[in-house]
Amino acid sequence: MSSRSTPTIKDYQTNIKPTWCPGCGNYTINTVLQQALVDLKLPPEKVVITYDIGCNGNGADKIRTYTFKSLHGRSLPPALGIKYANHDLTVIATIGDGGMFWEGAAHWIAACQRNEDITVLVWDNQIYALTTGQTSPTTQYGYPTKTTPQGNFDEPINPITVSLAAGATFVARGWVGQPTQLKELIKAAIRHPGFAIVDILQTCFTFNNQFQFYKEHTYTLDKPLTDKTEAYRLAEDRERFALGIFYQLKKNSIKEKHPLLKKAPLIHQPLDRKITDLLKEFE
Amino acid sequence: MxxxxxxxxxxxxxxxxxxxxxxxxxxxxxxxxxxxxxxxxxxxxxxxxxxxxxxxxxxxxxxxxxxxxxxxxxxxxxxxxxxxxxxxxxxxxxxxxxxxxxxxxxxxxxxxxxxxxxxxxxxxxxxxxxxxxxxxxxxxxxxxxxxxxxxxxxxxxxxxxxxxxxxxxxxxxxxxxxxxxxxxxxxxxxxxxxxDLLTLSGNEAIALGFIAGGGKFYTAYPMTPSTNILHYLTKVADKKKIIVRQASTEIEAIGSALGASYAGARSMVATSGGGVDLMSEFISLAGIAEVPLVLVDAQRTGPGTGLPTWQEQGDLNLARHAGHGEFPRLVIAPGDPEEAYLLTQEALNLAERYQMPVILLSDKHLSESVYSCRREFFLKNQIEIEKGKIVSQIKEKYFLYPRYDLKQTISPRPLPGTPNGLHTTNSDEHNEYGQSIESEPLREKMQAKRLKKLELLKNELPLPKIYGPRRAKTALIGWGSTKGSILEAQEYLQKEKNKALDFIHFTYLYPLDYQRLEKTLANYSNFILIENNSTGQLQKDLFQMGIRPNQLKVVLKDDGEPFFVDELVNKISKALESFL
Missing domain, CATH: 3.40.920.10 (Pyruvate-ferredoxin oxidoreductase, PFOR, domain III)
Incomplete structure (x- = not known):
């Protein structure tokens, strides 16, 4: 468990029994994330995971790292600050579809545009589950929910194309039905220097069970795409859902933008509290 | 004259x-x-x-x-x-x-x-x-x-x-x-x-206080009259090795400042009243999750967009109440740039020592007016950094660390990255390790633990400063940026009209120790409360301190400008007459 020995999956498991419904995709995401961190040989104390409110948020004490359970839609802002303060940490923001694409959409767009150095994992079950089944920004057209009993009358938002358009430098889609691939996507996202988003299609067995649908309507991309136009084209397909990396580009990340951080993480830099020099300006 | x-x-x-x-x-x-x-x-x-x-x-x-x-x-x-x-x-x-x-x-x-x-x-x-x-x-x-x-x-x-x-x-x-x-x-x-004088605005003094106080991460969304802090700190960021970041929204500003603070960087965020409204939910989170934060509210004329570039002290109640639920916080209102410089440093210390949000109330008048300040004051008033119970090394093995240990009102706070310090920082009610809980006796204990910080604070915070002969029959009362106008008016009335008045200036505004304050106020027969707003937000507190309604006159101004000295002299004179 110390930072010297290689961590195992046990190091990442907590003593809390999850409260998610049987069959919930969250079990898979939680376990896959733990495995990804083990594969990356990251000691638990070097990882900070932020959480949203909702079924995702209930995962905050189901993994043994430093975790920060934020407000609804606000998983990203604390993650940004943590990274600025100590970029030696692996900072992962997890969040649900409602929190990411509606409540906190401004943070989503800005983080893509500014290529913030964090990994975002969207637990995308296309429904507001913890609040017992209302329409979410990714609920499929025509699907009946508590707030749209006649069927959802809006087209869902497209997390992939919007992220691409906003300037994200790593955009991927995974599915809990393909855990091995999902693990690799999460690892690639964590390794990516700059903003990485993985939209994780999952199933809410209670309010929106799309397991069979995704089983029949997903396929795996042979290799990561590098052409943005091609990425848009494939992402626009609402019949067959590609799984894999839609786009990846290495671009200036936190250290290039802030030369100060090249030397050491902010919290490890000596303080310069002297103001004598600054006062000259006010003479 | x-x-x-x-x-x-x-x-x-x-x-x-x-x-x-x-x-x-x-x-x-x-x-x-x-x-x-x-x-x-x-x-x-x-x-x-x-x-x-x-x-x-x-x-x-x-x-x-x-x-x-x-x-x-x-x-x-x-x-x-x-x-x-x-x-x-x-x-x-x-x-x-x-x-x-x-x-x-x-x-x-x-x-x-x-x-x-x-x-x-x-x-x-x-x-x-x-x-x-x-x-x-x-x-x-x-x-x-x-x-x-x-x-x-x-x-x-x-x-x-x-x-x-x-x-x-x-x-x-x-x-x-x-x-x-x-x-x-x-x-x-x-x-x-x-x-040896300097000309400084309140905003520049706050920014200098941030640097002198060991601030490392400053973020804000532009909003008058707080924006000069962002400009000034941006200008000196490289020199002073701090990160200054324009946030994409006020909510991102406070959320990222909380994240940075949680990770061990002294953090501050500034805005005006409308921005505080947006930040309220995160202020509440800082309360329950016990994350330190300094938030500057440079007030302007409200409500709504109000008069965006003009003066008002309209947010005292907001500062004391913003955020749902009940949680400890501290509200401080400096009266001039020298106090702003000193109290910004105090705010950074108190936020970390008490692991709670601290709101520093400025306003257009203090933030943007340009004051003569003594260089010596700035050089001599750099206070020691007190980081409170930050833990950066833990020898014992902990499966999870009791971050919210109930045995202590303020419990040790391991920074992420620290081996053996794993825990959850939680906006949900939680147990000692930060794990979410449902309603149970533990909730009562956690809430009591947090609220007890207010009692500790009350014992520690200084009483308001009293300016004047200290034997006057009538006391003027003010808070924050009205200090200058009131001091000038007080001096004028003393020297030109032979009217002796004391002036009680509140800088620490929440929590207030009513019992101790009652003793201070008992020395006076009459009071004139002076506020740059429409309702006199400290009034109810004064009644709690034993002042009777017939002992109190309230002098207010809400036209978007600060109190001018000559005008305030007249208003105070009128109030004094009405006591006769």
């Missing part, structure tokens, strides 16, 4: 973008160079170009921290500037104008009519430098020496090209060369000995 108390006020007015601010700054710095204490009050609309701006400089041989309402000299820089300034001028106000910029007044006010343009043209000085020439003429009118103005120009335009400096020097000299006189002699001769 007591010679020492004598002050003069010069007001400059014109269209936004015409250089009102730079002329005002040059005049203020010049007067400081001469050794005067100065106070600069700036007014401007929420526009980039065109609207009417003004800059008033009051100056005196004694320290002063507020403006008079009416200026002795007015310099109009645009055709409509005379009309716009009318309420702030008297029949005695001397108008110093150049016909190129403004037509002469139709009134009978004393007029000094310059004609600088031909002079500038003859000497090949760009017409835009008429502003500097005006300051040269002003120096002549006041019968002050030219040399200190030249020194000031060199200082103020230090970073400009050599030619610009040369032309400005020439312009000042040309303005000064005119044969000008005003009331016959120097009415306020410069002091023989100069104090």
């Amino acid at each position: 007591d010679e020492r108390r004598k002050s003069l006020a010069i007001r400059v007015g014109g269209k936004a973008g015409q250089g009102v601010k730079s002329v005002g700054k040059l005049i203020q710095k010049y007067l400081q160079e001469l050794g005067f204490y100065t106070f600069g009050y700036l007014g401007y609309p929420s526009l980039i170009r065109g609207g009417y701006n003004f800059y008033q400089i009051d100056f005196s041989l004694h320290p002063l921290q507020a403006s008079k309402k009416e200026a002795e000299i007015y310099i109009p820089l645009s055709p409509d500037a005379l009309e716009k300034a009318a309420p702030f001028l008297t029949p005695q106000t001397t108008i110093l104008l150049d016909p190129k910029l403004s037509p002469p007044p139709s009134s009978q006010q004393p007029l000094i009519n310059l004609n600088l343009s031909p002079l500038l043209k003859e000497n090949n000085i760009p017409p835009i430098m008429i502003n500097t020439a005006l300051v040269g003429s002003l120096a002549k009118v006041l019968n002050y020496p030219l040399n200190p103005l030249e020194a000031t120009i060199k200082k103020v335009y230090k970073e400009k090209p050599a030619l610009v400096i040369k032309d400005n020097l020439k312009a000042a000299e040309l303005g000064y060369s005119l044969d000008l006189q005003w009331r016959g002699k120097a009415i306020l001769p410069p002091p023989e000995e100069k104090a």
Whole structure:
């Protein structure tokens, strides 16, 4: 468990029994994330995971790292600050579809545009589950929910194309039905220097069970795409859902933008509290 | 009038973008160079170009921290500037104008009519430098020496090209060369000995306090009148090795500041009242998750967008109540830049020591007015950093670390990255390890643990400062930025009207220790509460401190401007009469 020995999956498991419904995709995401961190040989104390409110948020004490359970839609802002303060940490923001694409959409767009150095994992079950089944920004057209009993009358938002358009430098889609691939996507996202988003299609067995649908309507991309136009084209397909990396580009990340951080993480830099020099300006 | 108390006020007015601010700054710095204490009050609309701006400089041989309402000299820089300034001028106000910029007044006010343009043209000085020439003429009118103005120009335009400096020097000299006189002699001769003064705005003082207090991460979304903190810190960020980041929203600003603070970087965020509204939910999170944070609310006229560039002390209740649920917090309102500098450092310490949000209340008046400050005060008042119970090394093995240990009111806080310190920082109610809980006795204990911090704070926080003879029958009461105007009015009433008054100035506003305060207030028969808002938000608290309604008069102002000294003197005098 110390930072010297290689961590195992046990190091990442907590003593809390999850409260998610049987069959919930969250079990898979939680376990896959733990495995990804083990594969990356990251000691638990070097990882900070932020959480949203909702079924995702209930995962905050189901993994043994430093975790920060934020407000609804606000998983990203604390993650940004943590990274600025100590970029030696692996900072992962997890969040649900409602929190990411509606409540906190401004943070989503800005983080893509500014290529913030964090990994975002969207637990995308296309429904507001913890609040017992209302329409979410990714609920499929025509699907009946508590707030749209006649069927959802809006087209869902497209997390992939919007992220691409906003300037994200790593955009991927995974599915809990393909855990091995999902693990690799999460690892690639964590390794990516700059903003990485993985939209994780999952199933809410209670309010929106799309397991069979995704089983029949997903396929795996042979290799990561590098052409943005091609990425848009494939992402626009609402019949067959590609799984894999839609786009990846290495671009200036936190250290290039802030030369100060090249030397050491902010919290490890000596303080310069002297103001004598600054006062000259006010003479 | 007591010679020492004598002050003069010069007001400059014109269209936004015409250089009102730079002329005002040059005049203020010049007067400081001469050794005067100065106070600069700036007014401007929420526009980039065109609207009417003004800059008033009051100056005196004694320290002063507020403006008079009416200026002795007015310099109009645009055709409509005379009309716009009318309420702030008297029949005695001397108008110093150049016909190129403004037509002469139709009134009978004393007029000094310059004609600088031909002079500038003859000497090949760009017409835009008429502003500097005006300051040269002003120096002549006041019968002050030219040399200190030249020194000031060199200082103020230090970073400009050599030619610009040369032309400005020439312009000042040309303005000064005119044969000008005003009331016959120097009415306020410069002091023989100069104090070591600086001109600083409250925002600059807050920013300096952030650096002196070991701040590392500053983030904000632009909002008047807090934005200068962001500008100033951006300018010095590289030099002082801090991260300054414009956030994409106020919510992102406070959320990221909380994240950085949680990870061990002293963090601060600033906004105005509307921004605090947006940040409220995160303030509440800071309360339950026990994450330190300093939030500056530079108040402006509300509600809604209100008067975005004008003054009000409307957010005391907001600062004390923003955020749902019940949680501990601290509210501090400095009264001037020196206090702002010191209390920003205190705020950073208290936030970390108590692991709670601290709201520092400034306002347009404090944040943007330009005060004379003592350099010595800034150099001598750097306080020691107290990080509270931060843990960066844990020897024992913990499966999970009891971050919210109930045995201690303020429990140890391991920074992420620390081996053996794993825990959850949780916006949900939680157990010692931060794990979410449902309703159970543990909730009661956690809530009690957090709220107990307020009791600890009450024991520690200083009582309000009392200015005056300390034996007066009547006490003036104020908080935050009204300090300067109240001190000036108090002194005037004492010296000119022989009315002895004490002034109780609150800087720590929440939590208040009513029992201790009751004892302090028991020494007085009557009270006058002075607030720059419509309702007097401290009133109810005063009743809690044992003041009876018939002992209290409230003096308020809510027109978007600060209290002017002369106006406040009248208002206090009236209130005093009503006690008889």
